Amino acid sequence: MLEQMKKSNVRKIAVVLAALVVLIFSMTVVTKAATDPANHTKTLEALDEKKADVLKLTASSAAASTAIAAIPGDATTPVANKLADLTSYFLIILMVVFLEKYLVTLTGYAAFFILIPAACVLIAAGVCLGRRGLKILAAKIAAFGLVIFLIIPMSMQVSSIIEDTYESTLETTVQEAEDITDEINENTDSDGNILEQALSKIKNGVSGLLEKGEQLLNRFIETIAVMLVTSCLIPIAVLLFVLWFVKMLFGIQIKVPENLPKRISAKVPGGKRPGVKVKETESDEI
Numbered sequence: 001m002l003e004q005m006k007k008s009n010v011r012k013i014a015v016v017l018a019a020l021v022v023l024i025f026s027m028t029v030v031t032k033a034a035t036d037p038a039n040h041t042k043t044l045e046a047l048d049e050k051k052a053d054v055l056k057l058t059a060s061s062a063a064a065s066t067a068i069a070a071i072p073g074d075a076t077t078p079v080a081n082k083l084a085d086l087t088s089y090f091l092i093i094l095m096v097v098f099l100e101k102y103l104v105t106l107t108g109y110a111a112f113f114i115l116i117p118a119a120c121v122l123i124a125a126g127v128c129l130g131r132r133g134l135k136i137l138a139a140k141i142a143a144f145g146l147v148i149f150l151i152i153p154m155s156m157q158v159s160s161i162i163e164d165t166y167e168s169t170l171e172t173t174v175q176e177a178e179d180i181t182d183e184i185n186e187n188t189d190s191d192g193n194i195l196e197q198a199l200s201k202i203k204n205g206v207s208g209l210l211e212k213g214e215q216l217l218n219r220f221i222e223t224i225a226v227m228l229v230t231s232c233l234i235p236i237a238v239l240l241f242v243l244w245f246v247k248m249l250f251g252i253q254i255k256v257p258e259n260l261p262k263r264i265s266a267k268v269p270g271g272k273r274p275g276v277k278v279k280e281t282e283s284d285e286i
Helices: 002-034 037-069 075-130 131-167 166-187 204-248 260-267
Strands: none
Touching: 002 075, 002 131, 037 075, 037 131, 037 166, 075 131, 075 204, 131 166, 131 204, 166 204
16 A cells, blocks of 8 residues: 555656656747747748738729729729728738737747646646646646647648639739729829820720729729638638647547637628627636
């Protein structure tokens, strides 16, 4: 009996020491590596490229809107107004890109300097006190820390597949916006109004410009849809998938808010709010 107690105490001491080593290693070596931008070069470069694309599209849509608004008559006014309204969507995408860029290093700090050490402390406490609940909580916290650290790099990998497919669409949209803007600007006076006699020089006159403007608007909407999917929806989908995978692999129950897709769609500009009132849930346990 005494021998068994000694072996049990030795195992507890070994686990506590191992947890202490992991805690120190995580807070020093791993945190330093995880928060170093040099170790996230590909992810940051991809986000910078996406930011440049958003800024380019914003400038192109604003310039095209101004140019189309200069055409005499009211026929092109709705198209010009719609192009101007797209700025708010580009702003949302840009904010998400900046947020992802900062989270690349912040999630590493949160995971390896806060969550993993906290999990180590809970494991040590659970072993010493013989509390299985503390060990389960430690496993949940550690799993959540790894998930939030991996979510952005994983989502960027998935997003790159879609972005590569629609890269030509983005370039075509920008080029068409520049072409129609240049065509109109070449035939405007010093006040920025298109000359009546210049319309005869432009192919198909106002009707031709209106058709080009509508096609351009459709291309901008398609591009915005792709960017919203790659910048907003894919990270959420990857997060849900990883949480499900962790639950299936380790049997860890990680609760997700009810009606999450409806809540997300309700917060997106233009999204329909759910017809049924969503009940507020208590803070979810990770």
